[in-house]
Amino acid sequence: MRTDDDRPRTPDRRWAGSDFQDPPRTGGGVALCGACHAAGRCRLGVQRERLDDTGNAWFHVTCPRDQEGGPNVAHGGWTAAVMDECLGHVPLLNRTLSVTAELSVSFVKPVPVDRPVQVRAWVDRREGSRWYIAGEMSLLPGGAVLARASGIWVARDPGHFDRHEKWLAQQDSAGSP
Numbered sequence: 001m002r003t004d005d006d007r008p009r010t011p012d013r014r015w016a017g018s019d020f021q022d023p024p025r026t027g028g029g030v031a032l033c034g035a036c037h038a039a040g041r042c043r044l045g046v047q048r049e050r051l052d053d054t055g056n057a058w059f060h061v062t063c064p065r066d067q068e069g070g071p072n073v074a075h076g077g078w079t080a081a082v083m084d085e086c087l088g089h090v091p092l093l094n095r096t097l098s099v100t101a102e103l104s105v106s107f108v109k110p111v112p113v114d115r116p117v118q119v120r121a122w123v124d125r126r127e128g129s130r131w132y133i134a135g136e137m138s139l140l141p142g143g144a145v146l147a148r149a150s151g152i153w154v155a156r157d158p159g160h161f162d163r164h165e166k167w168l169a170q171q172d173s174a175g176s177p
């Protein structure tokens with residue numbers, strides 16, 4: 001039976017004073033999420049990222065062997081997670097914290113494991129707090145498209161995660177339905 005003691009806890013100390021709009025980055029410029037910060041690397045295999053002066057964000061990614069689905073190809077969940085990650089870095093590269101509200105992925109070709117691929121992501125348009133972002137993953141060096149994605153990211157203020165903790169506590173104190 002699950003008790004209060006084995007509930008996951010907010011890692012307050014690790015996040016204390018965090019600037020969500022300017023998170024820790026690897027030597028390759030890759031912004032690290034919470035668990036990847038703890039691991040010291042992007043566990044999805046994003047190795048480099050940069051924003052060019054035309055607004056395109058570029059990512060070098062290699063699917064790790066432990067994300068293999070079919071023989072020598074990535075699990076589709078890895079591809080979706082990488083597209084979520086890379087497209088979601090575009091607001092961050094523009095110093096805006098956001099969260100994914102919607103994500104759509106087309107799996108065009110199997111993605112090879114242990115082989116560098118490239119992701120390009122860009123902003124289609126912005127409306128209010130919504131960022132409409134699209135991107136594609138392609139094989140190197142030829143550029144064949146492997147996956148396409150588009151979605152909506154919603155800009156958040158830094159209180160987003162605190163408000164979520166309060167909401168979660170209210171859910172817990174409300175008891176079972």
Ligand SMILES: CCCCCCCC/C=C\CCCCCCCC(=O)SCCNC(=O)CCNC(=O)[C@H](O)C(C)(C)COP(=O)(O)OP(=O)(O)OC[C@H]1O[C@@H](n2cnc3c(N)ncnc32)[C@H](O)[C@@H]1OP(=O)(O)O
Pocket residue numbers: 020021023031032033034084085086087088089092097098099100101102127128129130152154
């Ligand atoms: C991973 C954490 C992020 C960063 C961490 C720190 C830095 C780390 C550094 C580096 C790593 C970066 C990793 C990023 C890449 C991955 C991103 C992810 O995977 S994020 C996790 C998955 N997504 C969620 O957990 C959202 C869960 N959903 C929500 O929190 C809410 O539903 C939310 C915020 C999306 C909407 O909340 P409401 O409905 O209470 O807010 P209202 O004020 O009503 O809406 C705000 C705007 O959003 C639109 N909206 C709401 N829901 C929508 C929907 N489903 N589709 C489209 N628009 C929607 C509304 O129309 C409104 O737009 P108008 O301000 O008027 O322009």
